[in-house]
Amino acid sequence: MEDIAAELGMTKSNLYYYFNDKQDILYQCHMRSVDISLKALEGALSASRSPREKMRALLINHIRGILDDGFGGVMQTDLDNFLPEQRKQYVKRRDVFEHGFRELIKDGIRAREFKKLNVKLTGFAILGSINWIPKWYRPTGSLSSTQIAEQMSEYFLDGLIPKEPNR
Amino acid sequence: MEDIAAELGMTKSNLYYYFNDKQDILYQCHMRSVDISLKALEGALSASRSPREKMRALLINHIRGILDDGFGGVMQTDLDNFLPEQRKQYVKRRDVFEHGFRELIKDGIRAREFKKLNVKLTGFAILGSINWIPKWYRPTGSLSSTQIAEQMSEYFLDGLIPKEPNR
DNA sequence: AATGAATTTGAATCAGTAGTCAAATTGTAT
């Protein structure tokens, strides 16, 4: 708590004017983080294009959101100490995102743009890889966040595309 | 420490007969974890086949090791509180694994089995996805660890293969 | 059975750190 306060240029006790307790801070961070992801999802879906293009937009938005907004690292922490009500609220939003992500994969499969694969497992694979990025990303690295987002998205997409373009 | 001791059926203070301190336990877990990954690497490389087959074997070994040996979750924790000497020892072994993984990607590119992609970034993408698995994996799920390993490996591999098989 | 080494334990210590609160300060409207 002292470290957080110092980072904000305030004193430790002053934090309790804005947050109920330590867990509350973490909860707010998680909500902020998932909201950023939901924005990425909505933006990608509203752009009315093919599932493939929507997926590309979603991946790039999502990765850039995690890299640039600074809330990505919070996903490393777990929800074990959340109050039941907090966990419910958070899981609800996260499920909206994950469900939207999977639906997009299904859309692509239906449109024959993606091959028939295990939707849930593929979702875990892609999203897990993205969640891990804050572990190794350094803003001082040679690639910009946009370059990372584009190149990783391309790799994830290529794994979705059937071998023969149109069967 | 009390929880760990209880899990082992011993008392808290007895742990200090086997470990220097709490960090030491985490360090030993990390070393065990990375050793399992190194075994997966060695096993895959010694089987003398094409880079593509080696990669498939490595991915499946690696994923199964993480799922079945129970040390996968330790990768979620960070190394911040390691002693300098501990961090050096651990990072050394982890780098051997990551370097071997990247070399295998390079081999595949040289052999025209993989397309030309950013080796470092692709390595992060695949390994990050695998590191994240313990976050969602439940042994009681519908897929066995072997099925998960096979299906995820297939997805990762497909993203490496060029569009036209032989150019 | 006796001896010494290996292992285990309970009780005590000790530091760190989350959280509280009354008082002080700052901001705002009249």
Place this chain on the structure above:
DNA sequence: ATACAATTTGACTACTGATTCAAATTCATT
């Protein structure tokens, strides 16, 4: 300038949880 609300602070409390250690117990060897 005054009064009231919003914000900030320092000192204090309370508790958790890692670590120590001397004593007790178990184990192996002769």
